[in-house]
Amino acid sequence: MKIALIGYGKMGKTIEHLAKTKGHDIVLIIDKDNLQDFTKENLQKVDVAIEFSQPESAFENIKKCLEAKVPVITGTTGWLDKLSEARQICEQTGSAMIQATNFSIGVNIFFALNHYLAKMMNAQPQYEVKIEEIHHTQKLDKPSGTAISLAKDILNEIERKTNWVNHENSNPEELAIISKRIDPAPGTHEVTYQSEIDTIKINHEAHSREGFALGAIAAAAWIVGKRGFFTMQDVLGF
Ligand SMILES: NC(=O)c1ccc[n+]([C@@H]2O[C@H](COP(=O)([O-])OP(=O)(O)OC[C@H]3O[C@@H](n4cnc5c(N)ncnc54)[C@H](O)[C@@H]3O)[C@@H](O)[C@H]2O)c1
Numbered sequence: 001m002k003i004a005l006i007g008y009g010k011m012g013k014t015i016e017h018l019a020k021t022k023g024h025d026i027v028l029i030i031d032k033d034n035l036q037d038f039t040k041e042n043l044q045k046v047d048v049a050i051e052f053s054q055p056e057s058a059f060e061n062i063k064k065c066l067e068a069k070v071p072v073i074t075g076t077t078g079w080l081d082k083l084s085e086a087r088q089i090c091e092q093t094g095s096a097m098i099q100a101t102n103f104s105i106g107v108n109i110f111f112a113l114n115h116y117l118a119k120m121m122n123a124q125p126q127y128e129v130k131i132e133e134i135h136h137t138q139k140l141d142k143p144s145g146t147a148i149s150l151a152k153d154i155l156n157e158i159e160r161k162t163n164w165v166n167h168e169n170s171n172p173e174e175l176a177i178i179s180k181r182i183d184p185a186p187g188t189h190e191v192t193y194q195s196e197i198d199t200i201k202i203n204h205e206a207h208s209r210e211g212f213a214l215g216a217i218a219a220a221a222w223i224v225g226k227r228g229f230f231t232m233q234d235v236l237g238f
Helices: 010-021 032-037 055-067 080-093 105-121 145-157 210-223 232-236
Strands: 002-006 025-030 048-051 072-074 096-099 128-135 163-165 174-181 188-194 199-205 228-230
Touching: 002 010, 002 055, 010 025, 010 210, 025 032, 048 055, 048 210, 055 072, 055 080, 055 096, 072 210, 080 096, 080 228, 096 210, 096 232, 105 145, 105 188, 105 199, 105 210, 105 232, 128 145, 145 163, 145 174, 145 188, 210 232
Parallel strands: 002 025, 002 048, 048 072, 072 096, 096 228, 128 174, 163 174
Antiparallel strands: 128 188, 188 199
16 A cells, blocks of 8 residues: 555654555655645555644645545544534545544444443433543643543433533533543543442553554555545444
């Protein structure tokens, strides 16, 4: 596979290393210092673009790839207010994209567990639910995109919760997401249900960035030749 890396920070570099060990070619690397190379002509040389940049640049980067009809895998968080616009461009241009707040296979299994647990907990109002996430201090967005995805699934299932807040909740309808920034921390997410009788916790702890990178490479291999807007659930088949 011929890959363009859009964003060459911690994730871009990890993806480069792992993609090369799997025999893929990195034919274009774009970061903020060589944006002049981010052209339609250069994009025509690749099979797929993998975008891990920053919240302010993600949407324009994705748009550029989609308009050049290059399928794009994007993991950047903190820009998702524009996701439906990106999806529209994807569908209008007949291109393809996968957006995931977390590409790790383990986290996607964790998402499915969270969803199932929330479904059961809708009928158990004695449990108060809370999310906690811990990341390194350089992380730009808060709460994490992964925590927001967990919260959305809980809010969709548990009728007594109406919205999330990024602090301890002040009324029972709010779902608390507590964010902690500590070094070093590749990423921990924990969902806790607490009653007077007992506590149930599910927890995912990333040990390195490799899980995100391998998931993004697997998604890139899956999307080549497809059209449309997909999620990691489509890639993993659950
Ligand atoms: N979805 C996932 O699985 C997952 C996993 C880890 C991180 N992330 C997210 O991915 C993003 C990148 O993470 P990171 O740890 O690599 O961050 P990073 O800060 O190490 O790298 C970001 C890179 O983007 C570059 N950049 C800035 N403006 C740009 C532009 N206009 N075009 C291209 N590149 C530009 C920066 O110079 C930097 O090199 C963050 O939003 C992070 O939250 C997602």
